[in-house]
Amino acid sequence: DAKTTQPNSMESNEEEPVHLPCNHSTISGTDYIHWYRQLPSQGPEYVIHGLTSNVNNRMASLAIAEDRKSSTLILHRATLRDAAVYYCILNNFGNEKLTFGTGTRLTIIP
């Protein structure tokens, strides 16, 4: 699977939007962009995924660049419970495996 690059850590104030970037310059045409997050001492949790178009769900929004070489996970209004490590993962259609990178550790400031 193609590699992703994320900042090691980010901070955001509570109740403000958070934009978590991910670079994936070597993405292939059949790679889906997945985001998972892992709260402390828990297993990862699915957040959102997309291919080309921007996606919205109850947890977050995913904005995908037109050339698909980068994407941004948007938390519209961060709460303390959103403090977690966020992983951006590329997954090729038909490949069941997920390869986790180091992710971005998001800290929410009250």
Add this chain to the structure above:
Amino acid sequence: GAVVSQHPSRVICKSGTSVKIECRSLDFQATTMFWYRQFPKQSLMLMATSNEGSKATYEQGVEKDKFLINHASLTLSTLTVTSAHPEDSSFYICSARRIPGGTDTQYFGPGTRLTVL
């Protein structure tokens, strides 16, 4: 949503003993389950892919005789750490997917923290 459970949530054992960890999909059938290991301050590392009714596929560097995986039903996979040693102490996490292939999401269990004394 899909729920995956793990048992036990934490276990402490003596060096040389074997430990079995169960992973269950509670409200869906999982044709494929995955086992990950996570050391402190590190990311998840895939250990093996488990398909119901067939042998598990292990990642490079993972000893299949030490980490025994059984996927006997569509809702249960077990990981047995045989002859555990302190270096096997880690956070073990399983995941399951409902649909083979495609881009279905993986649903993760809460993890099992293993401490080997």
